[in-house]
Amino acid sequence: MKRITSAVKRRTFLKTAAMAAGALGMPSIIRGAQAAEPIKIGCLFSSSGTMANTEGRLNHVCRMAAKELNAKGGVLGRPVEVVVTDPGSDWPLYAQLGRQLLLQDKVASLFGCWTSVSRKSVLPVVEQNNGLLFYPLHFEGEENSKNVVYLNSPPSSSVLPALEYLMSDDGGAAKRFFMLGSDYVWPRTINKICKGYLTSKGFKEASWREHYVPFDFSNFQTLVNDIRQFASQPGGQPIVILTVVGSSIPAFFKEVISQGLRATDIPVLGLDMLEADLEGLDTTTMVGHLNCWAYLQNAGSPRNDAFKAAWKDYVDTNKLPFRNNVVIDPMVSTYDGVHLWAAACQKAGTTEVDAVRAAFPGLTFDDPSGYTLSMTGENNYVGRGVFIGSVNDKQGFDILWQSEGTPKPVPFSPYA
Structure with a gap:
């Protein structure tokens, strides 16, 4: 009986040692991937339909931002994985795909929508399922949901x-x-x-x-x-x-x-x-x-130069069907949103929505525009700078005027 027990122990020891040796023989990046399940974030940006030329770029900006986060160790020690959908510029489909991302893909947060009608289609989905939507467009305001982060500027x-x-x-x-x-x-x-x-x-x-x-x-x-x-x-x-x-x-x-x-x-x-x-x-x-x-490509800022260079490299490396020298505001706003979400998760110590939302007050991010974005405890609106641009002869905008600092966002207009 003692001999059998010893044999079992030897086999167990040899098996364990072999497994440990195999794991140690793997590259460290593979060991890390096995040890940490990825955090998924979901994209609701159309790459087909009437909005495709502009909106489709934002899927790739999400991936670029996630790649930056992963190069620095991910979020909470876990890699960030981007799940992309294509609502096809079909407003009801945004809601359907948003629900799928939250309930089936189990994403920690959503980044998406362009038109206000697409955002309003997704709004009941995130409110009913306590999701979090980071919305990158300037818009009409007149809304203030705890389940939406309004990354861009209201009319005020x-x-x-x-x-x-x-x-x-x-x-x-x-x-x-x-x-x-x-x-x-x-x-x-x-x-x-x-x-x-x-x-x-x-x-x-x-x-x-x-x-x-x-x-x-x-x-x-x-x-x-x-x-x-x-x-x-x-x-x-x-x-x-x-x-x-x-x-x-x-x-x-x-x-x-x-x-x-x-x-x-x-x-x-x-x-x-x-x-x-x-x-x-x-x-x-x-x-x-x-x-x-809230952003123009000609904004004079070293951070803007770095962002444009990163986008050019990303377009060229991945052979994307976009000009590598064109950057638009919603791209930058989406990029800001991914980094603000990551900072909130790190501050909260979790990706759980209520805790992430509670971490928003006091968050800042140095935006490529040259302004520093900020969040307060008053609402989920992000304080931004603003530019007025004038079309030039090179298919771009010269900066005609820009705000001093970041005006406080006013969700509900007194003129409405």
Whole structure:
């Protein structure tokens, strides 16, 4: 009996020793991967449909940010794994895929959505399942959910400063306003806020016109002609407040170029217009049209230089179907969001949503724009700087104006 026990012990010892030797013989990165299960984060960005050209880039920015985190040891000693979906610019599908990421893939957090209608589609999903959505677009505000981190600027920090600038003597003393948008919640709410703001400044309803088009609308010939006629009327300097989105933006400006309408005739403030929307356009005739974001590619900052170099390397290494020298605000905002989430997890010591949310107050991140982002305990809005850009002849934006510091975000506008 003693002999059998000794034999069992010998076999057990030899088996254990062999397993230990095998493990020690593995590269350390493999041993670490076995020891630590990855933390999954989910992407809800469309790489097909009307939003694909701009929104599809954000999936890759998430991966790039995760790669940076993993190179420094991951989050809480665990590697970060990015789970990508394609909602196809189909608003109900965002909710379906968001639910799948939370309940089936067990992601720790979601990063996603572009349009406000896609965010509002996902909102009940994250609220019902206590998920956390990091939303990277500037938007209409009028929302404050504990389950959403609003990474970009509400109108008080972006749209209204741009409008105020255009109404000033330095900005051209705008007196009349042609509001043209895609037909959904963001443009309609933005224009409602703008009209309330203009009314508070003494403007009458005759000072503005308002028109909406469907998603993916492209035939702007009649509308641009209407804008031309609006510009020719008396009453002071006119401007266009443009809130069309996706493929409608370059389609609109192609017609503007075709009809020879220049910023000296009537400047366009394209509130969703990005560097990527200018690709393929002859911007020599667009010089002087404007946009307003929390980041512009021409922001002068060593951190911006480093980010652009990292994106160029990532595009080239992974052979992505995007220009390696074009960076847009929502890319940077998504990148910021991944790093803010990681910092909150490290501070909380867990990826559990309630604890991560409790860790938000006091978080900061040095953004590529040159500003330092911050979060408070008041809400889940991130304090950002803001830029007004002017289209140049190189398919980009020169910085016309930028905020002093980071204005406090105001979720609910008094003008709505």
